[in-house]
Every structure is written in C-alpha cells, then in structure tokens.
Amino acid sequence: MGKRVAVVLAGCGVFDGSEIHEASAVLVHLSRQQATVKMFAPNTDQMHVVDHLKGSPTEEKRNVLVESARLARGEIEDLGQLNVKELDAIIFPGGFGAAKNLCSWAVNGKDCSVNDQVKAVLQAFHAEKKPIGLCCISPVLAAKVFPGCEVTVGPSKMRDERYPGVPDTAEAISQLGCKHVCKHVDEAHVDEKNKIVTTCAFMCNAPLHEIHDGIGVMVQEVLKLA
Template identity: 45%
Template sequence: MSKTIGVLLAGCGVFDGAEIHEAVLTLLFLDRAGVAVRCMAPDMDQLHVIDHLSQQEADEKRNVLVESARIARGEIQDIAEVHATDIDALIVPGGFGAAKNLSDFAVKGPECTVHAEVQRLLTEMVDAGKPIGAICIAPATVVRSLADRSPKVTIGNDVGTAAAIGTMGGEHVDCSVADIYVDEKNRIVTTPAYMLGPGIKDVAIGIEKLVDKVVSLC
C-alpha cells in the first residue's frame, strides 16, 4: 500500500506564504518516490500580503488555504480536516508564511504562538511516532509546537534564529544547504534550503535528501 505524505503549505510566495521553489521541489521528489501526497493549509487570512515585485506590503487580504491551492493545483484541504491517522508523515516547506501564518515567529520570535490546528497536527504526528520534515524557517514553528520534546533541528547557521530556537526549548545544529539533520528521537528531519541558498539547484540537494529520509522513516 502506498504511503501518504502530508505537505503543509502556508500560502503562495516567499515573502508572505510558502516558498514556491521549496514547495514544488518537495512535491516533485515525493512524486518521484512513488508516494501519495495530501496537501493542506490553514483556512485563515494571511498575516499580510506582500507585492513580490516591489516587496512592499499591499493593501489587500488573502486567504492562506486559497493561495496555497495555487501550488497544489487545487488538490488541497483545510488542515482542520487532517489527522495523523490520515498520513504517514508530514513535510512543511519554508517561506515567510511558515513563520507568519503557521505561527507568528516572524513577528514575536521566541514568544510566538502556533496556529491551533498546526499545533494539533504536529503534536499528533509526534505522539504517533510519525516523521516530520521541516524546511528553511519552518523548523522554528516546529520547535515552538514541540518544545516539550526538546527537538534538534537546523535552519543553517543564522545566529539569531538559532538562538531563538534554543530559547524556545530546541537545540540548533549548524548544517550546509546540501545536508539534512535528523533528530532520531523525535523523527524530525530538517534542511536549511533558502535560509542559505543561494539558488534552486543548491536547495534542491538538501530537499531531495530530506524527502528521501522522511519517506524511509515511514
């Protein structure tokens, strides 16, 4: 029976949603691995909308689930409808949406709160012993959600973010863009991706390793 891997999206676009390259590479490598994919996102307004051409905040509202549906080609559901019993693993691509919509880490740092449904699903996954993959800045939200498990993650080598992860109860491990870090105890796999970059060919190496590891842990 084919494994089903959940992909948790946070909108569409690096500055206010899911990082599109990271999300698409995740979907590509999952498809190559021959697994079924279930995309999901919270049904909520984005923190804000960024014009990706000017990189300035725009005076409009957008819904995280509706925007995420662009990446998922419409095949997506509200995270509130997804439980750990429905999937064998969960992967969270990065982009500022992971730290603005899935949590408010981008605004509040270590004092952030995590979206209730994101918190619920991440906790369910760890309680069930099912693997979690987190890419780029997404590990910060995972650490905040699972602080009581003292997760070990990487976001690359950014000193400020690494310190915040420590403050939240996690442990940061420096890592290159081409590598992954595996928290064997909690079954959490992380890779820096665009926290280091610089380009899509570079981030693809670590993301492919992360996907392969997550699938193998199922």
C-alpha cells in the same frame, strides 16, 4: 506501496506564503519516491499580502487556503480535515508564510504563538511517532511545539552574508530549549528521538540546485522513518 504524505502550505509566494521553489521541490522528490501526497492549508486570513515586485505590503486581504490552492493546482483541503491515521508523514515547506500564517515568529520570534490547527497536527504526528519534515524557516514550528528537539536552519551560527538570518534564528531556537545543529544547504538533520527531519533551504543564499538537493535529502530521510 508508496507512503502517504501530507504537505502543509502557508499561502503562495516567498514573502507572505509558502516558498514556491521549496514546495515544488518537496513535491518532485515525493513523486520520485512514489509517495501519495495530500495537500492542506489552514482556512484563515494571511497576516498580510506582499507585493512581490515591490517587496512591500499592500492593503489587500487574502486567504491562506485559497492562495495555497494555486500551488496545489486546486487539489487541497482545509487543514482541519487532516486525519493523522490516514497518513504516514507530514512535511512543511518554508517561506515567510510559515513564520507569518502558520505561527507569528516573523513578528514575535521565540515568543510567538502557533496556529491552533498547526500545533494540533504537529502534536498528533508526534504522538503517533510519525515523521515530520520541515525546511527553511519552518523548523521553528517544531522548536516552539517540541522543547528539546533538534533542528537545523543553516550551516553556522557565525555572521555570514551567505546565510544572514541563520545566527539569530539559531540563537532563538536554542533559547527555546532546543538544539540547533549546523548543516550545509545540501544536507538534512535527523532528530531520531522525535522523528523530525530539517534542512535549511533558502535560509542560505545558495544555488537553487543545492537547495533542491537538500530538500531531497530531507524527503528521503522522512520516508525512511515513515
């Protein structure tokens, strides 16, 4: 029998919501493993709306749950309805929405706050010893909620145009009392103690198939722990 996995979305679109390719890769790999998926998103306003053609914010207002429904083909529930007892694992795709709508990392860095529902869900899965998968920037959620945990957001803390956002993020994670583990884009890191599995995805400027493969490794490791 396939595992029951929650996938938490943060909108629709890399600059103000969930990264679409990452969300799709998570769903494809879960499907290959015959997992039963339930999708959720918080019923709250986005931090802002970004015109993805111009790359700049607009005056528009959008709702995270409504926008996430685009990715979920309408099959999505309010995150407040999630029941950890009915699920075996949870996965968070990345995208700026994870750092803008699920927490305020994009604005406040390590001093960010995490959405109350997101924090409660993470703590519930952790308390039940059920695995948590995160990719791209979303591992900062674990770093903020679980001091001392181990995550990866990229292969190196050195400055490199191939992963421009990694060094600062890795340093901030370390300042939160967590361990940043360097992993390449097609790898995942498993924190066995906390059952947290992370992969860097689009934190690296890498070919799409390598990002897809790394997310596949993350999904496989999450399901092994479930």
